Amino acid sequence: MSGWRFGDPNGRRKWFSHAEPFAGLPGFQLAYETWGTLNAEASNAVLVLHALTGDSHVAGGVEPGHPTPGWWDSLVGKGKPLDAFFVVAPNVLGGCQGSTGPWQYPGFPGITIRDQVAAEVHLADYLGIGQWAAVLGGSMGGMRAVEWAVSAPERVNSLLLLATTAQASAEQIALASAQLHAIKADPLEGLGVARRIAHISYRSEQELQARFGREKQEDGRFEVESYLDHHAAKLTRRFDPASYVTLTDAMNSHDVGRGRGGVRAALARISARTIVAGVDSDRLYPLAQQRELAAGIPGSDGLRVISSPYGHDAFLIESEQVGALVTELVPVRSGTR
Numbered sequence: 375m376s377g378w379r380f381g382d383p384n385g386r387r388k389w390f391s392h393a394e395p396f397a398g399l400p401g402f403q404l405a406y407e408t409w410g411t412l413n414a415e416a417s418n419a420v421l422v423l424h425a426l427t428g429d430s431h432v433a434g435g436v437e438p439g440h441p442t443p444g445w446w447d448s449l450v451g452k453g454k455p456l457d458a459f460f461v462v463a464p465n466v467l468g469g470c471q472g473s474t475g476p477w478q479y480p481g482f483p484g485i486t487i488r489d490q491v492a493a494e495v496h497l498a499d500y501l502g503i504g505q506w507a508a509v510l511g512g513s514m515g516g517m518r519a520v521e522w523a524v525s526a527p528e529r530v531n532s533l534l535l536l537a538t539t540a541q542a543s544a545e546q547i548a549l550a551s552a553q554l555h556a557i558k559a560d561p562l563e564g565l566g567v568a569r570r571i572a573h574i575s576y577r578s579e580q581e582l583q584a585r586f587g588r589e590k591q592e593d594g595r596f597e598v599e600s601y602l603d604h605h606a607a608k609l610t611r612r613f614d615p616a617s618y619v620t621l622t623d624a625m626n627s628h629d630v631g632r633g634r635g636g637v638r639a640a641l642a643r644i645s646a647r648t649i650v651a652g653v654d655s656d657r658l659y660p661l662a663q664q665r666e667l668a669a670g671i672p673g674s675d676g677l678r679v680i681s682s683p684y685g686h687d688a689f690l691i692e693s694e695q696v697g698a699l700v701t702e703l704v705p706v707r708s709g710t711r
């Protein structure tokens with residue numbers, strides 16, 4: 375087993391181990407990182423859930439000696455929207471940055487978003503967190519966030535759903551299936567092909583046209599090809615093909631309505647104060663999916679739109695707009711410090 379998958383590249387990871395059989399596994403471990411301090415009432419905990427190729431390292435540079443940037447640096451740290459809270463970020467079950475996944479466990483079973491949330495419930499219990507002040511997530515993280523609020527409504531006080539959906543659509547499943555075929559044909563090369571396909575869907579047509587047009591590099595590749603080659607190489611250096619398959623299958627299985635009387639009935643269970651936001655240029659998780667969430671969740675006050683040319687990835691890039699939504703959701707209350 376390659377050590378890096380259990381390693382701690384940023385020097386901040388903690389591990390939670392669950393020794394009982396779970397979802398076809400003999401047990402599991404979740405790597406997680408935390409920022410801030412849990413208050414005496416355990417009322418200031420915020421759960422941040424990462425997207426497909428994300429990890430527990432939401433923010434870097436918060437403490438001396440841990441400068442590696444995180445993927446939502448703008449939210450966590452002194453004077454930032456989540457400064458007053460105890461932030462917990464797990465690496466998702468089946469992921470490959472510290473948590474149990476297919477490379478750690480040959481014959482790793484198929485798991486669902488519900489299994490991943492059930493694993494995170496065990497982590498919350500272990501940390502002594504009965505109710506989250508807020509659960510935040512974008513994309514696959516948003517799938518887990520909405521599942522948290524449906525399956526354990528009493529444990530989620532407020533909820534921020536970004537660029538996500540109540541159930542995977544045929545188009546999302548179709549795009550994923552092409553990626554999975556590539557990986558199953560040749561894991562390493564295939565992961566690069568999968569990343570190219572996925573990354574096109576993470577950006578917008580107008581952005582790619584404006585940035586790259588028909589420009590070519592000296593080697594004859596179109597600039598946009600070179601850009602995709604870059605992301606493919608970058609991901610294959612930091613991500614495990616089998617984990618990509620496991621997590622993509624889990625996203626395909628995502629349907630909060632399954633066995634619960636359908637999506638509307640499931641969303642009606644949510645008691646959290648909720649903000650749902652989508653990106654106007656997102657062609658992977660279109661606004662109609664967030665509109666469905668906002669309409670079905672009783673505690674939502676309607677759809678917010680993040681205006682950005684960057685497509686789906688805007689939830690990771692538009693720090694100001696995302697930060698404003700977080701601040702609106704969890705204004706720093708006295709006593710949360």
Ligand SMILES: CC(=O)SCCNC(=O)CCNC(=O)[C@H](O)C(C)(C)COP(=O)(O)OP(=O)(O)OC[C@H]1O[C@@H](n2cnc3c(N)ncnc32)[C@H](O)[C@@H]1OP(=O)(O)O
Nearest residue numbers: 424425426427428429445597598600601604608687690691
């Ligand atoms: C959930 C998580 O994100 S966790 C871990 C961090 N996350 C990730 O990395 C996820 C995968 N990455 C992404 O989704 C995106 O890179 C984001 C959202 C994080 C950032 O998006 P952006 O800031 O818009 O970066 P963009 O997609 O334009 O890529 C910039 C990179 O492409 C390179 N690049 C730009 N044009 C070209 C080109 N024509 N040819 C080759 N490389 C190019 C840049 O040099 C830059 O390189 P770098 O990655 O070494 O910095």
Ligand SMILES: N[C@@H](CCO)C(=O)O
Nearest residue numbers: 425426427428513576
């Ligand atoms: N591009 C980001 C978001 C995907 O939803 C990632 O690779 O995780």
